[in-house]
Amino acid sequence: MSKVEKSDAEWRRDLTPEQYEVLRRAGTERPFSGALLHNKESGSYACAACGATLFGSDTKFDSGTGWPSFWEPVNREAVELIEDAGLGMVRTEVRCKACGSHLGHVFDDGPKPTGQRFCMNSAALSFKPKK
Secondary structure (H helix, E strand, C coil): CCCCCCCHHHHHHHCCHHHHHHHHHCCCCCCCCCCCCCCCCCEEEEECCCCCEEEEHHHEECCCCCCCEECCCCCHHHEEEEEECHHHCCEEEEEECCCCCEEEEEECCCCCCCCCEEEECHHHEEEEECC
């Protein structure tokens, strides 16, 4: 996987203000506000910053939390997991390995077979319908 590197000015130019806040500043969109939350089409979800494929629709599930949730990435090598001790709690942040952008967090309360819930921001993802 090749690394994507851009200056802050390039990220600001290429992303919407909401995408920039989420992807580059580790922000979180309001729950139940994301465009991809209720998407049920077949396809793949990619990093909105660099286009790296991250999740498949076959692993998406309704977690009831207000953000698109997946029980597994397409490839574990596509994401980077980092301990996040912000907000007075310890969580595991999920970043795109190709460009380092913040995607969301992963929790151990998801469905089988992994038991994980990759809770992603819609603003951090783009959807590619299956052809």
